[in-house]
Amino acid sequence: MTRQTIMQVALRQFAKKGFEATTLSTIGTECAMKKQSIYSHFTSKDALFLEIYDEALKNEIAYIDMWISRHGANHLNTLLPTFVEEYLSRHLSDDDMTFFYRFAFYAPEQFKTRIEAGTEQFISYLEERFIALFKERMEQLTSTSSPEACALHYLTLFDGLIVGCLYDSPKRFNQRKSAALDLFIHAFVKENLLID
Incomplete structure (x- = not known):
């Protein structure tokens, strides 16, 4: 999973659901990766x-x-x-x-x-x-x-x-x-x- 893919998924979720309703867990789920793996690309x-x-x-x-x-x-x-x-x-x-x-x-x-x-x-x-x-x-x-x-x-x-x-x-x-x-x-x- 690339950094760019994580950003695309997060962009879509933030755009549709807002900041509060979007979590690293929901982004990770859509990217088919664990939330902790996102931290290797983004600090928060x-x-x-x-x-x-x-x-x-x-x-x-x-x-x-x-x-x-x-x-x-x-x-x-x-x-x-x-x-x-x-x-x-x-x-x-x-x-x-x-x-x-x-x-x-x-x-x-x-x-x-x-x-x-x-x-x-x-x-x-x-x-x-x-x-x-x-x-x-x-x-x-x-x-x-x-x-x-x-x-x-x-x-x-x-x-x-x-x-x-x-x-x-x-x-x-x-x-x-x-x-x-x-x-x-x-x-x-x-x-x-x-x-x-």
């Missing part, structure tokens, strides 16, 4: 959790980079709704994302400072990337708002949709998502006269 449950958290943060940032590099040339009319759609669709299938957001909202007390710092790092990174996108596409903006203000408006909408994705019924979430994105696009983005 806390150490395992923090290593997984750091990896999940790194993976969320890498996803943003990968997504923007793949879609960054699209017109804002296409890019902005597609980002929301694809990013949020991961919540049902991506353990990294589930883990990251679960603990961003409900950090175990002993990790609160570390997770708040990681969440701030992620939010700042998102802001940087979307400010750059809006700056690169100033000619696509209808608003007299700065690229910084457009990015903050969009990311505030995005934050609300993350919460809706986690807590709303699918029907309500889709209605809110459509209404919010339509409002943002109509308020800030010129019509795309060319097809992406």
